[in-house]
Amino acid sequence: MFDRPLPARPTACRCASRLLASLLLASSAAADELVIPLEFDLPNFAGLGVGAYPRYLGSNETAVGVAPLVQLGLGGERFVRLLVNDLRGNLLDTPNWRLGPVAQLRFGRGRVDDPVIRRLRSIDSAINLGRFGGYRWRAPIDPRQQAGISG
Numbered sequence: 001m002f003d004r005p006l007p008a009r010p011t012a013c014r015c016a017s018r019l020l021a022s023l024l025l026a027s028s029a030a031a032d033e034l035v036i037p038l039e040f041d042l043p044n045f046a047g048l049g050v051g052a053y054p055r056y057l058g059s060n061e062t063a064v065g066v067a068p069l070v071q072l073g074l075g076g077e078r079f080v081r082l083l084v085n086d087l088r089g090n091l092l093d094t095p096n097w098r099l100g101p102v103a104q105l106r107f108g109r110g111r112v113d114d115p116v117i118r119r120l121r122s123i124d125s126a127i128n129l130g131r132f133g134g135y136r137w138r139a140p141i142d143p144r145q146q147a148g149i150s151g
Helices: 012-029
Strands: 045-054 062-073 079-083 086-090 097-106 126-138 146-150
Touching: none
Parallel strands: none
Antiparallel strands: 045 062, 062 079, 079 086, 086 097, 097 126, 126 146
8 A cells, every 4th residue: 555664753863962962052152142141149259160162252162161150349349250251340229220341362272183274373362352241120029030132
């Protein structure tokens, strides 16, 4: 009745591997624009974070590193915060609005093991300077419920 066999149904393992591959491709394509928004309600804190990251933008080689997480409250809602490679200061003393300077360190690409990439010129590290602004809404009853926009 059928001249050809029915196609095999995708297994859970095959679906999971496709999902993982698509997430990895999407994350490596957007790694340059990756900013993890973290809002802490503590006026002052200091700590270290551990994570894996690509050795350089577009690399399939990963490394493990330690990064600083520090915030110093300057009174009211004003602060200076260093999260990994992002240094910013909030100049406004309002509970919802944020505005201030920002500096980001972009890591370069030096010597690499890949013979094709090695033929390209190296890329120096750079510091990007700018400003940020945003608005954060908090539920009056439960401040853990919040939403915001920043840029």
